[in-house]
Amino acid sequence: HDGLVKRCVGLPEWDGLDLAGEMAVDFDCPVLVENDCNLAALTEGWIGEAQGVDDVAFVLSGVRTGAGLLIGGRVHRGRGGAAGEIGALPLVGWHRATSHLTGYPKMPPDILPQEAAEYVFARARTGEPAARWAVEQYAHDLAEGIAALVLALDPELVVIGGGVSRSGDVLLEPLRRHLDPLCLEPPALAVSSLSDQAVVLGAVRLALDHVDARLYDVDTVLPEPSS
Structure with missing residues (x-):
């Protein structure tokens, strides 16, 4: 949230990078940095499946799987910005979930890794x-991590997004079947209709919220009282 990359799974050399500071060199405006899952969750609460829902777990599944959380309608980042990173725990299946798709035994040799999931679905x-x-x-392993979030947060809604959201018609039924027995109170389950646009739209919403906060901040709008 302060512009520093605390940990980057795909680019470990970015750990500790002052990303906001680096980008501020080229942009003469405030630079905000946010986790992709948090941005997607923000979008779902704004114009997506989670409109009007206060407590939401958004699961972004693609090359890796992560989660963004809305609690009371606001993004919950946690103490160090790592809220929702269930995938870091080897006891749940998120770290191996996509391997079931990329390891499909009948995969044609010309299919690129980023196209594997869509092909299998x-x-x-x-x-x-x-x-x-x-x-x-894949649904079995995805359900394990989602269940951990559900048992900890008791959200009203879980939204599945990222690349796999384009195949919700295939994924939703087995995911529901594996998830429900793991939850004391199964939440509503939905597939995002925003596909791969959720993260970038969340960046727009983050910028708009920043502008709104500055425009309507009483301390900056009202003149200081005269002595």
Whole structure:
């Protein structure tokens, strides 16, 4: 939240980087930095599936899986900005979930890694057994981490976003089936309709909130009282 990258899983050389400071060299305006999952959660509460819902867990699943949390309608970052990082715990299945899709045994050699999930979901949609099994295992591992969030936060709604949201028609049923037995009180479950736009739209919302706060900050709008 202060512009420093505390930890970057995909680019470990960015750990400790003053990203806001680096970008401020090229931009003559305030620079804000935020976690991608938090931005996506912000969007869902703004114009997505979580409109009007106070307590939400947003699960962003693509190359890696993470979560952004809305508590009382506001993004919850935690003490050090790591709230929702259930995937760091090896006991839940998020660290291995995508391997079920990328390891699909009938994957054509010309399919790029970032296209693997979409290909497997498309094959599962046709009823192909190996693809359906891969999706089943993916849903099982995804449900483990979601259940941990649900048991800790008791959210009203869980929204699934990221690249897999384009295949909600295939994913939602097995995910619901694996999730419900793990929860004392299963939440509503929805798939984001914003696809890969949720994060960038969240950045827009973050900027708008920053402007609103400055425009309507009583301390800056009202003149200081004369002595």
